[in-house]
Amino acid sequence: MPDVIRKDGIHNDDLWTLVSAPVEGESLQLPDGPALLPVTVWNENQDAFAGRNDIGVWFDSHDEPETVAGDLNQLPLIAVNFPKFTDGRGYSIARLLRERHGYTGELRAVGDVLLDQLFYMKRCGFDSYVLRADKDINKADGCLNVFSNAYQAAVDVKEPLFRRRTA
């Protein structure tokens, strides 16, 4: 069970399991405990999962927030996968989920999540992170707060610096 970094610190009691899409012809196997389903699977079976607080979804970097039918805010957790830390699509997905689709629940970065990307992830709307296992989780807090300000508007700070600068 991986440790999860949240605003209030490191949690080692997280029970969510990431479920892969079933291979052609097989049916979905749900694990014990809460499950993150591929967004494509959730899209097709929304009615079956309606109202359950132990079902979340995850987006791979090529999945599109626009394809989601229904209300994302019924989901307790959304994860976005970074298959490779150099794949920057997850940043746009996060911003779209927050800024366009109004998702307010927990948004988690998973996959190839390294320390030096945490600050940008935070800015794009993530508020929970599963750091890749070989990275020193005790350095995460420093990396999440490596800059005290930023030029652009994003999810964390809604106004660009030019609207906040006091001469």
Added chain:
Amino acid sequence: MYVYDEYDRQILTERVAQFRSQTDRALAGELSEEEFLPLRLQNGLYVQRLAPMMRIAVPYGMLRSVQLRRLARITRDYDKGYAHFTTRQNVQLNWPAIEDVPDILAELAEVEMHANQTSGNCIRNTTTDQFAAVQSNELIDPRPYCELIRQWSTYHPEFAFLPRKFKVAVNASDSTDRAAIQVHDIGIEMVRNDAGELGYRVYVGGGLGRTPMVGPVIREFLPELDLLTYLEAVLRVYNRYGRRDNKFKARIKILVKAMTPAGFAEKVEAEWAHIKDSPTRLTREEIDRVKTFFTEPDYQSLENEPSALVSARGESKAFDNWVKRNVDSHKQPGYSIVTLTLKKTGVPPGDVSDKQLEQIADLADQYSFGEVRVTHQQNVVLADVRQDQLFELWKTIVPMDFGTANLNTLTDIICCPGGDYCALANAKSIPIAEAIQREFDDLDYLYDLGDIDLNISGCMNACGHHHVGNIGVLGVDKKGEEFYQVSLGGSSQRDAAIGKILGPSFAREEMPRVVSKIVDVYVERRTEEETFLDTYRRIGIDPFKERVYA
């Protein structure tokens, strides 16, 4: 020029500290080579054939004299005492030690400089016309808009891991284009619409490199305040849909081509509709605030063509030639724009020593309000020189090797570092530049030939812009031997075009002779008013082919 406030200073200080920590972790083995790569690239650090190489940003080409002096000191203390001006208005050091880079960045930060996003798959330094705000034919000074783009793009959280690098250039003159905007990922041309309102024509998907393309217009008119939201929409579409499976097909030009310019534009418009009124939309106050940093210097009221200048030109043919070639007219009476050429035969184009950097700083202080501009042709501009001081300036710069009166001629060559420095090179490029400069050492002949862009790259990455040279030279590898392919008819100006390949490539020692033959055809076939490019466009490539391969 823009001056940092507390916010800018703090953000940059934190960046230096961040990179120091990243370098420490990399040296301690906590960051793998692969993980450190994009971090160091986005701080300007490449690892090259012989040593690391560091690219320092010069936002839209502007440098103050204190910055030049600091660069000089850095090249002396951390490098071998020289630096290289690049074709994107930046400065490169060729031999810094990796462990020194955080200290170099700290020294740069003290003079409001950095190496942010000068490399890597992110939004790079925004470039513009080196004659911005001093030429008479200009809609508006483009530099405040470049600064707005600089701030918006600096550490943009969404666009630090794009499919590939991303370059933006801005032009504000409707008669020239010294920023080569049509061969950039985004080219921005400042325009007025029929109602007289200020805005931008937006080109997307130009670029050189492996698949050279002239960018199509994807929006004819974008209102002034909408600049950043629209850029954000373009970048978001690119970040989401640009190809990531193949490095050679990852530039935005490939996406624009695949979607068609109209299809791409539609996608951008749809994205933009959601964010055009977001807080990222510029405000009049912010534009005005940034403009206050780009006010006119304290010009004296002077006359054009003062008698001191006229008589000096009469006395010295060499001075007169230099005025004709390297001095451009200025919007302010009594002032001129001077280009210091870094193209002396035998010196790699764009290279300067630490001492020369300090000399340029002194010249700037003495003759041009303490500022210079770097050009994408690898020269340096003193933008505000009094005409009655031109003669004195010229006498000062000739012994410094900045007075070669060959601006925009065949020997004002754009040339990448090539095989002498670059691990990716197929062939050397600097010795070719030198051999051609030696072949054409007769200035009167060069002046007779007029404006000709000759650009050389050591491989198809096109750092030397060979595709857009009127004459382009590309280093190729033929069974382990260095050969050179020639193309004709390229242009990076308003009439931007990609050159056409002449035919089979040549051995190095043939190159001066090949260029001579090409030039001979022009001289024989031109009409009185025609430039090389005009003649080429009229007669086509065949006469050149016949002569060269005869």
